[in-house]
Amino acid sequence: MKKILIISSGRVNGNTAQLCEAFAKGAQEAGHQVETISLTKLNVGGCLGCNACRYGKPCVQKDDFADLVPKIKTADCLVFASPLYFWTVSAKIKAFIERFYCIAEEDPNPPLGRYEKYPRKDCALLMTAADNFFWTFEQAVSYYQFSLVNYIGFHDKGMYLAGGCGSSNGGPNIKETDHLRNVYTFGRQIYAE
Secondary structure, three states, X not given: OOEEEEEEOOOOOOHHHHHXXXXXXXXXXXXOEEEEEEHHHOOOOOOOOOOOOOOOOOOOOOOOHHHHHHHHHHOOXXXXXXXXXXXXXXXXXXXHHHHHHHHOEXXXXXXXXXXXXXXXXXXXXXXXXOOOOOOOOHHHHHHHHHHHHHHOOOEEEEEEEEOOOOOOOOOOOHHHOOHHHHHHHHHHHOOOO
């Protein structure tokens, strides 16, 4: 059994929330412990770049991120779930990722040009978008790969990119696609041998 923490942004009951629910159901049915955190209900500001938190010290910001640090540290897998906003992950997801700076530890011999080391975690990306062009998720996937996998050093467990979920001017239409069934399967198989 793995501990999976889903960090979600987007509207309550929107396409991304429904994608998270289907993924979580699949992972739970496979025997994993799953918790979903909605950043829309929390106050998590972006990194200030003040360096006060370096190497084991808490962030100076007094917001909800401090309460999330123990959950991050005990999770085996962090699943980042976001609607596509301006061709990348939402600002709430990006702010959450920036705050990982306060959980970094000093590394006297950092690999790949890093300045520090981060806890070893698995990660995955879930995204929704109204559009479904071949390039729709290109910027978001690049950010995920470079920031979480290449720089922080998390182990990529995969992505589910749900394009074509309807107009950005309308309500959620993900139920009219195969995405919920497919992401349920992704959740069930994320740790399959």
